[in-house]
Amino acid sequence: MRVHIISDMEGVAGIVRAEQTSGGEPLYDEGRKLYTEEINAAVRGAKAAGAKEIVVMDHHGAGKGWSFNSLLPEALDPACEFVVQSSWTQYTEFLEEGCDACLLVGMHAMAGTPDGVLNHTVSGREWFNLRFNGVLVGETAINAALCGNWNCPVVLVTGDEAACREAKALLGDGLTTVSVKTGIGAGAARNLTPTVARELIEEGARDALKDLTAVEPYDPGRPAEIEVDFMHTGFVDSYRGRNGVEIIGPRSICARADDWWTAWRNLFLEPSLP
Ligand SMILES: [Zn+2]
Numbered sequence: 001m002r003v004h005i006i007s008d009m010e011g012v013a014g015i016v017r018a019e020q021t022s023g024g025e026p027l028y029d030e031g032r033k034l035y036t037e038e039i040n041a042a043v044r045g046a047k048a049a050g051a052k053e054i055v056v057m058d059h060h061g062a063g064k065g066w067s068f069n070s071l072l073p074e075a076l077d078p079a080c081e082f083v084v085q086s087s088w089t090q091y092t093e094f095l096e097e098g099c100d101a102c103l104l105v106g107m108h109a110m111a112g113t114p115d116g117v118l119n120h121t122v123s124g125r126e127w128f129n130l131r132f133n134g135v136l137v138g139e140t141a142i143n144a145a146l147c148g149n150w151n152c153p154v155v156l157v158t159g160d161e162a163a164c165r166e167a168k169a170l171l172g173d174g175l176t177t178v179s180v181k182t183g184i185g186a187g188a189a190r191n192l193t194p195t196v197a198r199e200l201i202e203e204g205a206r207d208a209l210k211d212l213t214a215v216e217p218y219d220p221g222r223p224a225e226i227e228v229d230f231m232h233t234g235f236v237d238s239y240r241g242r243n244g245v246e247i248i249g250p251r252s253i254c255a256r257a258d259d260w261w262t263a264w265r266n267l268f269l270e271p272s273l274p
Contacts, residue, residue: 001046001049001050001051001052001053001100001101001209002051002052002053002054002055002094002097002098002099002100003046003049003051003053003054003055003099003100003101003102003103003209004054004055004056004057004094004095004099004101004102004103004147004152005039005042005043005046005054005055005056005057005080005102005103005104005105006056006057006059006102006103006104006105006143006146006147007035007038007039007042007056007057007058007059007060007071007104007105007106008058008059008060008104008105008106008107008108008139008159009021009031009035009058009060009062009070009106010060010106010107010108010117010118010120010159011105011106011107011108011117011158011159011160011163011180012031012034012035012038012106012180012197013034013038013180013181013191013192013193013194013196013197014030014034014181014191014193014194014197015031015034015035015106015117015118016117016118016181016187016188016189016191017118017187018118018187020034021060021062021070021118022062022063023062023063023064023065023066023067023070024063024064024066028062028066031070032070032071032072033072033075034194035060035070035071035106036071036072036075036076037075037194037198038105038106038158038180038194038197038198038201039056039071039076039077039080039105039106040075040076040077040198041197041198041199041201041202041205042103042105042156042158042201042202042205043056043076043077043079043080043205044077044079044202044205045103045201045202045203045204045205045206045207045209046079046103046205046206046209047077047079048202048205048206049205049206049209049210050209051079051209054079054080054081055080055081055082055083055094056071056076056080056081056082056083057082057083057085057091057094058070058071058082058083058084059085059088059089059139059143060106061088061123068084068085068086068087068088069084087268087269088142088268089142089146089264089268089269090269092146092150095146095147095149095150095152096150098150099147099150099152100152100212101152101153101154101155101208101209101212102143102144102147102152102153102154102155103154103155103156103158103205103208103209104140104143104144104154104156104157104158104159104167105156105158105159105201106158106159107139107140107157107158107159107163107167108120108138108139108159108160108162108163109138109159109160109162109163109165109166109183110130110136110137110138110139110166111124111127111128111129111138112128112129113138113162113166114183114185115160115161115162115182115183115184115185116160116162116163116166116183116186117160117162117181117183117186117187117188117189118186118187119138119162119183119186121137121138121139122139122142125231126230126231126235127228127229127230127231127235128229128230128231129227129228129229130142130226130227130228130229131225131226131227131228132145132220132221132224132225132226132260133220133221133224133225134225135220137170137220138163138166140154140157140163140166140167140170140171141170141218141220142264144170144171144218145218145219145220145260145261145264146261146264147217147218148217148218148219148260149219149259149260149261151217152217153212153213153214153215153216153217153218154167154171154175154215154218155175155176155208155209155211155212155214155215156175156176156177156178156204156205156208156209157171157175157176157177157178158177158178158179158180158201158204159179159180160179160180160181160182160183160189161179161181161182161183162183163179164177164178164179170218171215171216171218172215172216174211174214174215175208175214175215176204176207176208176214177204178197178200178201178204180192180197180200180201181197219260220260221260222258222259222260223256223257223258223259224256224257224258224259224260224262224263225254225255225256225263226254226255226256226260226263226264226267227248227252227253227254228252228253228254228267229249229251229252230251230252230253231251232251233250233251235251236250236251236252236253239253239267242266242267243266244256244257244262244263244266244267245266245267253267255267
């Protein structure tokens with residue numbers, strides 16, 4: 001069994017403040033440790049379920065050289081390999097080769113979720129709403145659609161209560177979720193201790209991988225339409241004339257294509273890749 005672990009930092013137990021997730025901040029060191037140990041818990045669970053190949057892909061934009069590079073290599077379980085990418089959704093090789101299941105660890109809720117700890121969608125400074133074929137979505141949907149493009153189901157989502165609720169609404173009741181904290185606001189939460197959170201994530205990963213048919217691979221629909229509402233008008237400027245992307249309002253753009261992956265690449269990836 002080949003298992004992909006795709007992970008973010010804001011949904012980790014004990015991480016409640018932006019300073020714990022921002023490269024260079026004094027609190028970031030603590031955040032990295034908490035993050036890496038939750039990944040190790042998921043790796044142990046995957047191993048126990050029979051995974052023979054486990055690849056971890058961090059998609060947290062920590063800033064500076066730490067973007068997509070927040071995991072502590074020395075502390076990672078040797079049963080996994082880990083990807084450091086230059087842009088989120090750049091690395092697709094493991095999915096292309098054929099991957100049995102994906103585990104999403106450390107997820108946060110979409111922008112605008114009142115009880116979502118550190119809630120945002122893609123960029124707290126630039127983005128607000130994201131819609132796939134008219135449905136308001138967050139980062140769980142981006143990762144699920146990426147996996148779904150290569151027919152790989154997301155079977156586990158861990159994060160705060162709000163992220164788990166969002167994931168079940170998107171992917172259905174067959175999804176296993178592990179909530180490690182309950183938001184009291186964007187920068188406040190009641191947390192499980194890291195020890196308990198890691199036990200639950202290990203169990204959740206092991207259990208979720210017992211039935212790979214519990215969740216359908218996610219496809220937002222064909223043809224695909226991806227809309228983004230930005231925080232202000234200036235952010236649409238770089239999309240003028242972009243292939244496959246239309247400016248549909250003062251702060252809004254829409255990418256359309258036959259399938260989600262083509263639309264997403266046009267919107268998100270093309271300019272940043274060499
Ligand atoms: Zn993040």
